[in-house]
Amino acid sequence: MQEAAGPNFRPLYSQIKELLIRRLAAREWKPGDALPSEIALANEYGVSQGTLRKALNEMEAERLVVRRQGKGTFAAKHSANRSLFQFFHLVGENGERQLPESRVLECSAGRATQSERAALGLEAGMSVTRISRVRQMNGRPVICERISVPTSLFPELQRCTPEEVTNTLYDMYETRYGVIVVRAKEQLRAVAAGEEESRLLDVPAGSPLLEIDRVALNIERQPVEWRVSRCDTAHFFYLNDLD
Structure with missing residues (x-):
C-alpha cells in the first residue's frame, strides 16, 4: 500500500486506521475479539510494522481498541x-x-x-x-x-x-x-x-x-x-x- 500525493493526501497510517475501523464497523472483529498481530496486519496491508502500530495507537487513544501487554490488541468492549x-x-x-x-x-x-x-x-x-x-x-x-x-x-x-x-x-x-x-x-x-x-x-x-x-x-x-x-x-x- 502506498501513500498518494495530492490535495486530499492523508498519511499512510491514517489510511490504515480507516481500513481497520471499517472492519470493526462491519463486525469482522466483535467487541472483545483479538485482532491479528501487528506483524500479520502489517504484512496484509504491505506497510511497515511502525506504520501499523501508529494506526493502532490512535485507535487505542480513541478507545476503539484495547492493547494488553504480552497479549495483543482487542476490539474495545463497552462496560x-x-x-x-x-x-x-x-x-x-x-x-x-x-x-x-x-x-x-x-x-x-x-x-x-x-x-x-x-x-x-x-x-x-x-x-x-x-x-x-x-x-x-x-x-x-x-x-x-x-x-x-x-x-x-x-x-x-x-x-x-x-x-x-x-x-x-x-x-x-x-x-x-x-x-x-x-x-x-x-x-x-x-x-x-x-x-x-x-x-x-x-x-x-x-x-x-x-x-x-x-x-x-x-x-x-x-x-x-x-x-x-x-x-x-x-x-x-x-x-x-x-x-
Whole structure:
C-alpha cells in the first residue's frame, strides 16, 4: 500500500486506521475479539510494522481498541466502568465518581420530530424510539433524561418493558444491537426547572439545572443517539479532565 500525493493526501497510517475501523464497523472483529498481530496486519496491508502500530495507537487513544501487554490488541468492549469514566461527568462534591441508578418511566416509538431529525440526521417520516428516565445518585434523584434513537438501528427496543432497559444503555446498544458508541458531542447550558423536572427531581420550579445536550456517535462517526439530560447540581458538579 502506498501513500498518494495530492490535495486530499492523508498519511499512510491514517489510511490504515480507516481500513481497520471499517472492519470493526462491519463486525469482522466483535467487541472483545483479538485482532491479528501487528506483524500479520502489517504484512496484509504491505506497510511497515511502525506504520501499523501508529494506526493502532490512535485507535487505542480513541478507545476503539484495547492493547494488553504480552497479549495483543482487542476490539474495545463497552462496560460500566467505561461509561463512568468516558461518558458520565457528574461527580460528588468530594470528587467521588459513581454510576447513577436509573428508573425508566417510558419507552415508546413515534415519528421523529424536526429536532430529532436534525440531531440524528434522519429523513422526514422516519421513526425514533424514545426513552425517558430518572437517574439517582446516593439515593437522590439528580437527573431526568429524554433519549431518542433511530428505530431502524434498534428494532424492538420500543417493546421493552422498563425493567428490560439496562442502566448502562451503551452496553445494551452494543450487546443487543451491535451499535458501538465511541464518542459523543455535548453542549451545556443553564436552564430553569419546569413543572416536570420539579416533580421528578423534587426541586422547586424555577430551580437552576444543568442541561447536557448530547449526540452519541458510532464507530463510523454517525449519530445514533440524542440525549437531553437535566441535572440538579446542588450537590454535584460537572467534571471534564482536559489533557
